[in-house]
Amino acid sequence: LQGARASILAAATIGAAxxxxxxxxxxxxxxxxxxxxxxxxxxxxxxxxxxxxxxxRDLAWHHLTYxxxxxxxxxxxxxxxxxxxxxxxxALGPAAAGPMLALDLLQRPFIMIVAALQAIRYxxxxxxxxxxxxxxxxxxxxxxxxxxxxxxxLIAGAGVIASLGLAAALVIPAGLLASFLRTAPFFMLMAxxxxxxxxxxxxxxxxxxxLPAIAGLATLDCILACAxxxxxARLFPGADTxxxxxxxxxxxxxxxxxxxxxxxxxxxxxxxxxxxxxxALLLAWLISRWLTGDPLMSAGLxxxxxxxxxxxxxxxxxxxxxx
Numbered sequence: 001l002q003g004a005r006a007s008i009l010a011a012a013t014i015g016a017a018x019x020x021x022x023x024x025x026x027x028x029x030x031x032x033x034x035x036x037x038x039x040x041x042x043x044x045x046x047x048x049x050x051x052x053x054x055x056x057r058d059l060a061w062h063h064l065t066y067x068x069x070x071x072x073x074x075x076x077x078x079x080x081x082x083x084x085x086x087x088x089x090x091a092l093g094p095a096a097a098g099p100m101l102a103l104d105l106l107q108r109p110f111i112m113i114v115a116a117l118q119a120i121r122y123x124x125x126x127x128x129x130x131x132x133x134x135x136x137x138x139x140x141x142x143x144x145x146x147x148x149x150x151x152x153x154l155i156a157g158a159g160v161i162a163s164l165g166l167a168a169a170l171v172i173p174a175g176l177l178a179s180f181l182r183t184a185p186f187f188m189l190m191a192x193x194x195x196x197x198x199x200x201x202x203x204x205x206x207x208x209x210x211l212p213a214i215a216g217l218a219t220l221d222c223i224l225a226c227a228x229x230x231x232x233a234r235l236f237p238g239a240d241t242x243x244x245x246x247x248x249x250x251x252x253x254x255x256x257x258x259x260x261x262x263x264x265x266x267x268x269x270x271x272x273x274x275x276x277x278x279x280a281l282l283l284a285w286l287i288s289r290w291l292t293g294d295p296l297m298s299a300g301l302x303x304x305x306x307x308x309x310x311x312x313x314x315x316x317x318x319x320x321x322x323x
Contacts, residue, residue, distance in 0.1 A: 073218035098179030110195035154277035162302030186244035201258035
């Protein structure tokens with residue numbers, strides 16, 4: 001369903017834009033794609049989750065409290081890119097177009113990867129916790145869940161940073177290319193960290209239904225990312241790279257504080273599938289910086305290094321998902 005959603009929305013949006021290239025048509029295509037996906041999802045799941053007309057007061061209250069808090073946390077997370085766009089526009093004016101394009105384009109890959117993996121692994125984790133509680137088996141599965149989300153995100157990040165220069169040269173307008181490339185690595189790092197913050201850090205709170213912790217972590221993520229960007233905009237006026245780096249630093253601060261929160265719930269983290277992709281991301285970034293003048297050579301070498309370092313961890317992570 002996650003793959004179908006991405007494909008349907010892309011096809012409907014691009015198809016509507018091809019018919020008529022204006023904002024109203026694009027939004028109409030997006031809405032039509034969502035309607036098609038919702039219909040498909042309902043048809044495939046109606047036997048598993050049939051509609052019920054019975055009123056359950058306790059269930060309704062649970063949805064209003066836990067579900068409402070979770071939805072509020074999601075809304076707070078969505079406020080972060082809006083706040084960053086406002087900061088970029090206020091600090092840079094028309095020159096904010098390149099950084100804003102980088103911010104928009106580099107968020108979606110990590111959100112989709114984490115959402116797809118969550119849809120596969122998280123329900124099993126919840127069922128195991130409800131069945132056995134905080135036992136050794138659960139701690140091992142929680143560690144694998146963290147490793148799957150982190151490992152795939154790092155592999156995706158290595159691939160993005162390796163191909164960024166070449167892809168940008170092909171599709172980004174020449175007037176926006178320089179500012180896009182300056183800010184894109186920092187916005188990619190911020191997007192990677194924020195995807196993990198939203199999916200990985202609140203897991204213990206969701207399992208135990210600690211509503212203040214769920215809402216507080218999402219709010220902290222929004223505040224620190226925007227505060228980092230705003231502080232950089234004030235300290236380095238007109239510097240787009242500084243603003244992007246400030247936003248990434250704010251996300252890193254949220255991750256650091258969240259890791260303290262993670263210690264409330266013990267888990268057995270397998271590091272072997274995580275450390276090589278982290279090294280692949282770092283080396284891909286260094287190669288792209290070293291060979292800035294040759295996008296083709298830079299992309300080829302960085303992708304080769306990322307593939308070598310990520311191949312074995314990728315097989316391990318896929319095996320954990322498919323088991």
